[in-house]
Amino acid sequence: MKEAERKRGDVEIHQASAWVLRAGVISSVSMMLLGLAISLFKDRPDVARMSSLGFKPDYLNILRQASRGNGLALIELGIFLLVLTPILRVAASMAIFAAHERDWFYAAVTFLVLLLTLASLLILR
């Protein structure tokens, strides 16, 4: 009985993780491609500009510009979403370990991973 329960929980974690990863990559890459298409038609950037313009991590401004249909901002938003994808995957498995499986040991492990990952993403220079 316990073994069967564990198997079912494992299937749920696999399905949820796969779903988060797939949704993350498909939406972020579509956003990037849309941004590139808009940008190529409207701004017509040349190779020199394309191979030198760096990402500016001013997220409020990116959101504002992206909502106005700015191509470059849409690309940047897509990149940010892609970086978030593995982190959202960790958060999803944590939720399932805790809520569905009541597997507190793995829920705690995933929580620590989530914390450390967010810390290095946000704090390290």
Place this chain on the structure above:
Amino acid sequence: MERSLLWLFEVGGASFAGGVIGAISGFGGGIVIVPVLTVFLGLPIQHTIGASIISVIAVSSGAGSVYVKDRITNIRIAMFLELSTALGAILGAAVLSRYLGGPSLYVLFGITLLLTLIPILANIHQELPENVRNDRLAAALRLNSSYFDHRLGREVSYQVTGIPQAMGIMGVAGVVSGLLGIGAGVVKVLAHEIYMKVPTKVSTATSNFMIGVTAASAAGVYLRRGAVLPYLVVPVATSVLAGAFLGTKLMERMSNARVRQVFAVALGVIGAQMLLRGLGGLRH
């Protein structure tokens, strides 16, 4: 306009190949992308590494979604070992990078990788590891599992050993990625192969799953430094993702021995690359 399109296609081609190899061998696609973009397209190294970090996330997530759904990835192993990787990465980036770094570190890392080819080559024809028994930690953590092997046409059950050693190696992988700003997926596959003795497909799929988290934590630094070029990332991420999906289809049909051979070649190339980069830096 036409030149920009051509440029996008050139970048995309290299990235597609990187995605295929990255998805099969379990470590992003940087081994193909970084040299092609720097040597052939003449882009500065910090921008290619910035693009490569983002591409590792794309390969890990794209290929990961397939391997996880098909249950080749061992999520418990990944979650448990990600803890030591994440600790190592913070230690490497926040503390050790003040004292260590520079070309000699690349030389050391390169030589170490080339030496690890020896145990990999010793088992190059082995299809599945034999006589592996769960160690106490693996049993307590319920790390043993099974996957359906399309090549063998049957469910393969496996046990897991060497968890303390693997934790140590994963910590080192974290430190290396924190110091050098790379995903260090190659070290993760080595820990699975040499110490934990899981089937090679499980090794590469589980390592592939883990590198996304490591790369995401490293990405913040690159984003803040302006090392990520949005126009470069679009063709790289898109093509690497398409390559990764193709790579998963190929990998699932390959034998474990073949996957290990692809990994061994990639390991040799990465080791040599690191060594050369370090030696080049020492000369200057």
